[in-house]
Amino acid sequence: MNSLMQILPLVELSITTSVICIWVLQKFSPNPFPFAVKLFLVLLIGNVLFWPLGLGMELPLVAYVRGVTGDLSIVLTLLLWSSLLPSGKPMPIAFKFAVAIVAFCFYPFALGLGMIDPYVWGYGSIAFLIAVLVFAVVCTLANWTKGAWIIAIAIIAWAAQWHESSNLWDYLLDPFLAIWALISFVGMIYRRRRDKARSGYLFRPG
Known part of the structure; x- marks a missing residue:
């Protein structure tokens, strides 16, 4: 149960960070992204952030993001x-x-x-x-x-x-x-x- 409660905030922040990345990408795009494209990008970026990639880092990227931002408000x-x-x-x-x-x-x-x-x-x-x-x-x-x-x-x-x-x-x-x-x-x-x-x-x- 404790391990699950530690994983869920990372999943939540992975999705949130993915959404922010999509928002930034959208600013440079002349046309709005379809919902299906947004969903695909959330899954893609979220997985990149959530799973450890090596590169000398022991934790996934989102863990370092959480270390800086903490848990964002639910709102x-x-x-x-x-x-x-x-x-x-x-x-x-x-x-x-x-x-x-x-x-x-x-x-x-x-x-x-x-x-x-x-x-x-x-x-x-x-x-x-x-x-x-x-x-x-x-x-x-x-x-x-x-x-x-x-x-x-x-x-x-x-x-x-x-x-x-x-x-x-x-x-x-x-x-x-x-x-x-x-x-x-x-x-x-x-x-x-x-x-x-x-x-x-x-x-x-x-």
Whole structure:
């Protein structure tokens, strides 16, 4: 059982790393990859990462990746995995904003700024769990059911102790998700200002 629990996180991270590699490759491709091609690349890259290749390395490549990144949050993992699926309803801007605000408030206090340590709430605080469930309900009311399912699966994974951590925060948020949300939200504001400026220029009298 212990060996299985050690292997599963490596399989999970192998798939996640494969998805990121596909995302990078897609950026250099003029046409989107079909789903079948994405699935094939996940299996190919995932196997390369998971099995030891020799070359003087005792562990598979993904073990070294995990040594740097640790276990990614379930929320980020599922967001990345779902990016392989055919395009559906886009992620609401409000979700990116909420993650950015939570990360901006959470990490300074969790790292010792002030007298409040929100990280402690992740060790079974009922109020915090209710707040997370309410957020999932809000995602449903905003017609983004995928977000509600992702949060629900993250809570189930925490209850089942899927990762080594027993803190709910580690299943919901990680630095990479926080950085992505902050950059994505700032980029969204910049694009809106740019489009507004262009619109004003195009429709300017004379």
